[in-house]
Structure formats: C-alpha cells, structure tokens
Amino acid sequence: MTREGWDAMARWRDERMGEDGDLWHRALIDPTLLDVVGPVRGLRVLDLACGNGYLTRRWAREGAAVALGVDLSSRSLAHARRREAASRTGARFLRRDASRLSGIADRSFDLVVANMALLDIEDAAGAVREVARVLDAVGRFVFSVAHPCFDLDDRSAWIVERSRQGDGVFRDQIWRKVRLYRDERSVRVPWPISPSEVGYTRSYHRTLSTYSRILRDAGLAIARIEEPTPAPELVANSPQGPLIAEIPLHLVVEAVVRRPPSRRTRTDEARPQGSRTSARTARTSARRTVGGDRRGGSGSPRRGSTNGS
Template sequence: MMAEWDSASAVRGGDGWDALAPVWMERVGDSGDPVRAFLLDPVTLELLGEVRGRQVLDGGCGEGRFARLLARRGAHATAVDLSEQMLAPALEEERRHPLGIRYLRGDLADLSALATASFDAAVANMSLQDVEDYQGALREVARVLRPGGQFVFSILHPCGSSLGVAPDLGWEYTDPAAPSSPRRYYKVDRYFERRRSAIPLWRDVAICVPHHHRPLSDYTTALRRAGFLVRDLAEPAPDPDLVAQDPSSWEKFGRIPYFLVMDAVRLG
C-alpha cells in the first residue's frame, strides 16, 4: 500500500493535495469525516477553549472546514494552506457565505506574510505530519503567536505510524489472508527511523499525499526549541457506545491511539 516518497515528482506536499482535493471534497468536505466529528474536533476544541474574539490561525487548513467552525464560534480566523486546489473551495465558500476568514496560500514553514505576535492561538489539524520542514513551521507558528499564545495541533500518533499509515497497515489479523477477520494486535517497528513516504488516504483512490513519520520526541524537542512549553496532550478514543454501535468502524480506534493532539503555550 505504501509508496516511497518521490521528491522529484512531489513538491513539498502541494502536488498530492492538489490532485486529491476533488476526492477530499466529496468524502470529507464541509461536514468532516466521522473521525474528525467524533474524535478530533471535540478534543481540539476543548483544548483550545474559548475562541470568541481571539485571533486564531489555522495552519494547513485544507478546504477551510475548521476555520469556518472557529469563525462561527466568534474567532477572527486566518487560514493558510500550501495547496491551491484545497484552498479553492474554501475561498468559494467564503465568497458565497462570508465569515470574515482570511485565506492565504503558503508554506507553514514560511509565514512571512503574517506579522510577528499577531495571533492569540494557532491550530494545525492533521497537517504538521505532511510538512517537511516541521521545525521551521514550529518556529514560524511561535513567531506569529503573542507570548502566552496557544498552539493546538493534531497528528497521526507517531507510536502507530512507523510502519506507514495506510488503513490498517500495522494490524495483524486472526486470519492473515482476511483483513475482515478479528484483529490480533498492532505491530510497531522501526519507530526511531525517520521516514517520509507517500500514502494513499483511501484504498480505492490511487493518489498519494506526503507523510513524515517522526518519533514523538522530535516534536517535543522542536516545540521546546521553538519556544513552546507543552501544557497538555490528548489521545482521542471513541466512546464505548460508539464502538458497540458500529464495531467495524470504531473498534480499531479504541484499541490503540491513532491520533495525538498537543496543546503548547508560547513562552514569553
């Protein structure tokens, strides 16, 4: 399932996302996917706290769903993404139903269009793992945050992404020939090998997007060096009722942590 990253044919993440954008709009779009709705959004919003009246940056905003969610809660949202095709529907939606969101095309590792210390908070939902220069991105997010500003970001949990992140890649099944048979365990290996790969998000779509596997400590070290203090972290898991209602969708998310959400504060 997992193809190796081909740096000659991929321009730092933009290409894959440009190609995938129409499929993303069809399958995720404005309503978000169930993983976002049930696992990521509640935790991210809880860690962010009250956003009303705050200047909030959404880094790697994609088609703008979370920036709209922030704006509807009263935040002054600015949203940045590298992919022109992911941003296009965001801009179109803002034109049709204005929420005052400022969209910019750009790399999280170069936010020079944004003023220093101009944000109260920043979020990056499932985007930092795509970013090649994640250390530069963390430095830039720190620069645009005011001292005491907050940065909440989610990534695929590094503990499970070392063997790749295509659906179910690390699971061992009771019947190895039948991925619908009960899962035995999730295998983790080569955790400390930093690796960039190109991954398909859906089994039936042959478009790959970038993913960087990094040990968790790479993120915490880079956060500290960029001037952040990690205040909290969360590993969202589904409610047991949700698992009971639809085990084929949710059982795996209740067995191991698929996602990590971190809450860091920009030190003064």
C-alpha cells in the first residue's frame, strides 16, 4: 500500500516527531540548528513549513514574542493545533504556501527558520523571497537541508570497505559515492511507514550554487554554515550514525538581511562638488552599516544573540 504527499503522512510523522523530534532531529539535525538559532526570548519567530509544529511550540515556550508556524499541509497543522490545544504555549499556526505568505506583513519577523523544509518546497526561490520580505532589517534566516553534496536521494550511497590495514587489523573505510550532482531534478522520496506501507513525498535537489544564488537574489547573505555531527544517541541507534560521524548528510545555514546603503550615504556619494575626503568617509560609513548588520550585532533590541554560539 502506498500513501502520497505530506497530508497522507501527517499522522505518522506527528507520532514520530512528537514534542522533541524523531531520532534524526533530536540526535543530529536539531542540536546544530538550535545552536545557530540561539536564544529566541523576545524575538518574533516564523517556523516556515513547520510540520507538526514541535519547534514552533518549543520557541513559544522559550519566550519568543511571536511563534508562528506555517505549512501547506492542513493535516500536519491539525496535529500542531491539537497539541497546542492540549498544552498551551502561545504558538499559532496558519496554512500558507511558503512561497506566498499572504497576510503576513513585510518586516514582521526577527527570525525565520525552515527545518528540513526548503528541499521539499517546489518554489524555493519564491519562498526565500518571501522570507526576505517578512524579515525585519536585521533579521536572520536559519535553515537546514539534506547536504547538497553528499545526500542526493537515490543518487548517493555509502560504500564501506573492510580491509586489513598496515598494522594487520581489519578496519572499515567509509566512502560516499555521488552521481549527477548538477542534475536538479525532483524525486519521489520513499518513507517506510510499516512493513506493508510506503509513503512518498516530493523532494528537490539543488546544488550549493543554487542555494547561494537564491539567497543572494533575495537580498540575503550567508553568515554561517554548519554540518551537523551525530550525537552518541544516533551513533548507537542508527546504522548510519557511525558513517555520518565521518561524512555529513546535512547542512545548517544562517543568512542575514543585506541592507542597501542608507539614502543619506548614497546622496552624499552622488554629490558632484563633494570633496574626496567626504566621499571616502561616506563609503566607510556605508561599509560599517552593512558589516554591523551581517554580524547581527547591536541594531535590534529583540535579538537574543548574534550567532547563537
């Protein structure tokens, strides 16, 4: 028996994810994601493609000023709302296509997070444009995806070679083989729901350059990249744990809003009779403005941390 799409998988996923995420989230992806996100107290946080909303609810519990989860799957949102009704955190949930966040005002969030979701969104460029639109001037976008270089659905696989080493002891050598990296086709991803049931969702492989271009075109600049390492729980409980300890299968990216130079600076630079000294001063101050924002520093009273570390 097969199931198709996120709605058909919502109940199974909700049971797996619960309030803390499944093994892969708990012991691999989320610790790095949460470290990059940093403290959320006082921040307005949008959880893009939130699934059952366990992270939205976590950030509401941790004191986010706003914790809003959006997803296209109404059944996933029904699970999020049921959990919220059973134990209130203040999180809210809306059904939205990530690439059309209608009704969500410009610059209304300090932080947008998309955990393992951009790779499942068909119009990722549109979604990232919407992220940039709803982010405030010193906002951050943190997302995790399958590692574009090492985890390409059925086009990548592990090779484990056991051979006698120089000291005479047999050891494993772990290799990751990848093919058709530049081919950005979408694939149906199988999820083994039970011995007799498989669910399928659609996933979109994109190269690193595509992700970087999508961010840049939307006015966002990459500030940090991390490659999650497995916690002991994953190494002990997943056959892939020890392999991922050598070669990462995920990427966590933090991007920040790139602001154009302020109007005053542009006018100063364009002024025809301006002296060389004043033009140079204007350029220096423009660079300082942009640099300050990239570090995510002082400008926002809402920001809890600059880089989560």
